[in-house]
Amino acid sequence: MTATEPVTQFQYKPHYKPNQLICGMGQTAVVTGWSVKTDVAKQLHSHEYAVIGQLYSPTRGISFLIRNLLANPHVRFLVIINATKEDRNAGGCQCLLDFFRNGFVPGVSDTGRDCWTIQSKITGYIDIEISASALETLRQSIEVKVSSSIADAINVVKSYAQRGSVEPWGNPLEFPLSEVVPTVLPGTRYGHRIEGQTIAETWVKIIHRIKTTGTIRPTGYDGQWQELIDLMAVVTDEPTGFYFPEPNYLPIDRNFLEEYISQILDDSPYREGVKYTYGQRLRSWFGRDQIEQTIQKLIGEIDAASAVMSLWDVKDHEKGGSPCLNHIWVRVVENELSLTATLRSNDMFAAWPANAMGLRALQQHIRDQIQARSDYNLQLGPLITISQSAHIYSDCWENADRLIQQQYSAICQKINYYDPAGNFLIEIAESKIVVTQTTPGSGEIVACYSGKDPLKLIREICSASPALRPDHSGYIGMELQKAADCLRTGKPYIQDR
Numbered sequence: 001m002t003a004t005e006p007v008t009q010f011q012y013k014p015h016y017k018p019n020q021l022i023c024g025m026g027q028t029a030v031v032t033g034w035s036v037k038t039d040v041a042k043q044l045h046s047h048e049y050a051v052i053g054q055l056y057s058p059t060r061g062i063s064f065l066i067r068n069l070l071a072n073p074h075v076r077f078l079v080i081i082n083a084t085k086e087d088r089n090a091g092g093c094q095c096l097l098d099f100f101r102n103g104f105v106p107g108v109s110d111t112g113r114d115c116w117t118i119q120s121k122i123t124g125y126i127d128i129e130i131s132a133s134a135l136e137t138l139r140q141s142i143e144v145k146v147s148s149s150i151a152d153a154i155n156v157v158k159s160y161a162q163r164g165s166v167e168p169w170g171n172p173l174e175f176p177l178s179e180v181v182p183t184v185l186p187g188t189r190y191g192h193r194i195e196g197q198t199i200a201e202t203w204v205k206i207i208h209r210i211k212t213t214g215t216i217r218p219t220g221y222d223g224q225w226q227e228l229i230d231l232m233a234v235v236t237d238e239p240t241g242f243y244f245p246e247p248n249y250l251p252i253d254r255n256f257l258e259e260y261i262s263q264i265l266d267d268s269p270y271r272e273g274v275k276y277t278y279g280q281r282l283r284s285w286f287g288r289d290q291i292e293q294t295i296q297k298l299i300g301e302i303d304a305a306s307a308v309m310s311l312w313d314v315k316d317h318e319k320g321g322s323p324c325l326n327h328i329w330v331r332v333v334e335n336e337l338s339l340t341a342t343l344r345s346n347d348m349f350a351a352w353p354a355n356a357m358g359l360r361a362l363q364q365h366i367r368d369q370i371q372a373r374s375d376y377n378l379q380l381g382p383l384i385t386i387s388q389s390a391h392i393y394s395d396c397w398e399n400a401d402r403l404i405q406q407q408y409s410a411i412c413q414k415i416n417y418y419d420p421a422g423n424f425l426i427e428i429a430e431s432k433i434v435v436t437q438t439t440p441g442s443g444e445i446v447a448c449y450s451g452k453d454p455l456k457l458i459r460e461i462c463s464a465s466p467a468l469r470p471d472h473s474g475y476i477g478m479e480l481q482k483a484a485d486c487l488r489t490g491k492p493y494i495q496d497r
């Protein structure tokens with residue numbers, strides 16, 4: 001590396017997301033998109049750049065970036081690294097470039113909030129609290145270049161640094177930021193089980209659970225998230241080819257999914273500035289193809305409880321950016337192949353649907369390969385994810401609320417009385433309430449309860465079958481009270497009448 005002489009002594013002062021930025025003393029801001037910022041920083045001197053940071057999302061990231069640039073008028077150059085597949089998918093870098101090239105117009109965000117929308121094919125928002133004249137000044141005052149590789153970006157940053165010191169375009173500008181604080185209902189922090197037929201349905205229930213009872217905490221970076229710890233999601237019947245609601249309220253679509261599945265199923269070579277992919281961890285990172293090992297393991301021993309794939313490397317503690325997906329287990333029970341995955345940290349609003357669909361594709365692949373290479377014709381069983389930190393970032397709260405408003409009650413209204421804990425038949429016999437519990441399928445009798453006090457009875461039933469559906473136990477309690485009233489008045493009692 002050739003050292004260039006320090007030309008300027010400006011210290012970048014980030015007002016937002018300070019922990020996610022590498023600050024320097026130069027006049028060039030470097031937006032690395034999805035390329036790893038430290039891989040860029042290590043090739044530059046701190047006096048050559050003002051700030052280096054990643055930009056993941058055009059709707060969530062650009063507004064903060066612009067606020068920081070307005071607060072640091074000494075930044076006169078901007079280098080945008082638009083280098084990876086992830087950048088093309090997310091569109092953040094393209095949208096930022098379009099802000100500088102094409103400008104912005106008044107608009108409305110998808111949660112109905114007034115904002116500036118960027119004149120771009122990609123949807124990108126800027127907070128309406130920022131004045132139009134400040135945005136115009138910024139557009140006119142900063143020279144922007146796009147690079148399609150880290151190497152090219154480094155050259156551009158160095159050439160800007162060699163121009164010497166340039167006057168700041170004005171005084172630092174700051175604008176108010178409106179924040180929404182949600183009401184949180186009391187609830188368990190650790191260990192939640194959420195079940196749905198499809199990934200879409202399960203997702204809405206997950207968002208509802210975290211949004212209503214999750215703890216509001218600082219994230220590991222800046223800002224806040226709402227979090228539950230150890231959230232287990234069980235998806236029972238995701239169809240082959242995936243279910244996308246109409247209109248699609250998921251944060252992903254089929255095009256994105258195709259690329260994402262390849263990141264889980266396929267190996268990929270190491271590239272500087274690009275994080276590992278899950279496929280790479282599974283296929284080659286540890287010198288073994290773990291997906292193949294799993295298929296072979298189960299073909300050889302279909303009952304094996306050791307069909308395990310691991311993505312966590314003990315060296316991950318030494319470097320940032322460790323994989324969120326850590327372990328995958330595959331199990332065959334009664335001719336049904338289920339897949340369970342653990343994730344140490346999971347963005348349940350923006351990332352879980354893709355994580356779940358990618359894992360479902362892996363589950364399908366393993367099932368299909370076992371069928372192609374052996375006599376086993378397995379059913380595809382449930383997909384289970386266990387997310388240790390299951391969180392929703394504060395900048396998604398509005399969208400999460402809107403999703404709950406529009407979808408949650410519709411999902412809950414789907415009439416389905418099936419309870420794996422069984423059915424309860426209630427009658428009066430010999431001056432007592434008699435409750436018979438049967439299996440949900442064949443209706444075999446499994447337990448019997450009797451007594452006169454409805455509260456005592458429901459407590460007994462709930463402690464014997466603690467996994468009863470809450471709405472089911474409410475229903476049983478109500479019927480027991482009706483039976484108790486009939487006992488008292490001498491009227492005949494018939495369940496459900």
Ligand SMILES: O=c1ccn([C@H]2C[C@H](O)[C@@H](COP(=O)(O)O)O2)c(=O)[nH]1
Nearest residue numbers: 220321322324345346347351352355
């Ligand atoms: O497959 C993935 C990859 C990332 N994330 C989210 C979880 C965290 O919100 C963030 C990663 O931050 P760290 O835990 O690595 O700091 O991205 C996921 O949910 N799923």
